[in-house]
Amino acid sequence: MIAVSSNKGGVGKTTLAANLAVYLRALDEDLPILVLGLDDQGSLDRMFAWGPPATGEANLKHAWAERNLERAIRMGEYGVHYVPSPPDAVALKARAEDPHTLRRMLERLAWKGVVIVDTKSDLEALTRNALAAADRVLIPIPDWAALLEAEKAFDHLEATGLGRERGRAVLSLVDSRTRVEGEGAHLVDVLRAEIRRRGWPSYRTALSRSPRVEALNSAGGRPRAILHHAQGTRIHKELAELTRELLEDLGFAKDLPLERGFGGSRPRAAAPAPSLKRLLLRGLGG
Secondary structure (H helix, E strand, O other), X not given: OEEEOOOOOOOOHHHHHHHHHHHHHHHOOOOOEEEEEOOOOOHHHHHHOOOOOOOOOOOHHHHHHHOOOHHHOEEOHHHOEEOOOOOOHHXXXXXXXOOOHHHHHHHHHOOOOEEEEEOOOOOOHHHHHHHHHOOEEEEEEOOHHHHHHHHHHXXXXXXXXXXXXXEEXXXXXXXXXXXXXXXXXXXXXXXXXXXXXXXXXXXXXXXXXXXXXXXXOOOOOOOOOHHHHOOOOHHHHHHHHHHHHHHHHHOOHHHOOOOOOOHHHOOOOOOOOOOHHHHHHHHOOO
């Protein structure tokens, strides 16, 4: 189970969570991927849902009340499963005082694949549930303010006995041209050095700020996957590298050959997708 978390908004959490789901699913059509959004903004629904929710359709609020996710799981675009977002996160939060509720729900579900949870920009009850359930907590850091907020997440992991080794700092929304005023150093180098100084576990790959991604996130009100719609861009290559790094970290890489095709992960109502080998290796410069 992977949680994407930051106490600061605007760091690219949802973009990272959604696109990691697509990349992971594309690596092996037999690996089930499930995404959950712990807010009421519906961003993941817009990415993965095939249409508006049916009358009476179960969402995360129902699943939480029943302590059972199974009834609310839907198959979505790109072959990714998702649970529809709750209409009111405040009501859901009231049911989440026990920080181990989500962990028990996932244990009961026994999902035979990867679960990705996109959290709210806070460290409140729902986010604490995600952190307690996660094998890895990805913490996007685009700037110094986000780094200071990341410290709170790492401190929380340590204070609750989960251990900061569950966390992974991920440099995100990086612009290689940005320098720190008065120092002349590149911001990304300053952040990387500070992460290293603080001893936080981190991934090598940094994700660039991309106008292409901003366009994809605003395409007709429906976000589009970077894997399929941003080929040849730097962010396409970086997400491929980060996905590989994540899989190696979790011990899955040896079981997930890059040569597998898309199969069920091909977007519905889209032109036939190129093979995964061509897409990912193109991104990796191969």
